[in-house]
Amino acid sequence: YNEMEGFLRRRTSYTILPTPLPSDQSGTLNDFYFTDSPTQDLLSVMDACLHNLYDVPRAKGIFERLRQSEKGDIILDTRVYNSLLYAYLAMVASSQDLPAQAGIWLEDFWQLFGEVESQPGNVRPTANTYAV
Structure with missing residues (x-):
């Protein structure tokens, strides 16, 4: 009971957001x-497609x-890049019976992975990037 009371009294x-321009x-x-x-709509559609x-x-x-x-630039963070990397590898796995298609997805994966590792800015590899 005391823990709940302390929790309720905290x-x-x-979060203070800046005033919109x-x-x-x-x-x-x-x-x-x-x-x-x-832009928000495009990001939502992209998430739904993935x-x-x-x-x-x-x-x-x-x-x-x-x-x-x-x-x-500002909204494409590491989470979005990791989602795409995961999707590219999943497409490779799902198209094993089509080797040419799997090769294209694998090329796209390595290209994007290289960009995440070398790209300056707000996109940096995380543990999840390497876990993919």
Whole structure:
């Protein structure tokens, strides 16, 4: 009972977000916390396509478009890269009866893995990257 009472009386923590900038201005923190709706939509569609390997080629296309846009730089973190790496390897495993297709996915995997290891910025390999 005392533990529950202490838990209920603890201080509530708050997260203070910066004030959004006007729509005609841009900033790194603003783009991170207040990503525009089309970019959020693309990221959501990409996550849905990667779920259970539903449509990995489409997810790959969305990922490439986000990487080419300035908006994608801030939201494409290591978690997204790891999800794609995992999906690429899963596609290799699922296309064992099609060696040419498996080879393409394996090439894509190694290319993206190399970029994660050598790319400066907010994408750095983690333990999960190497566990894939």
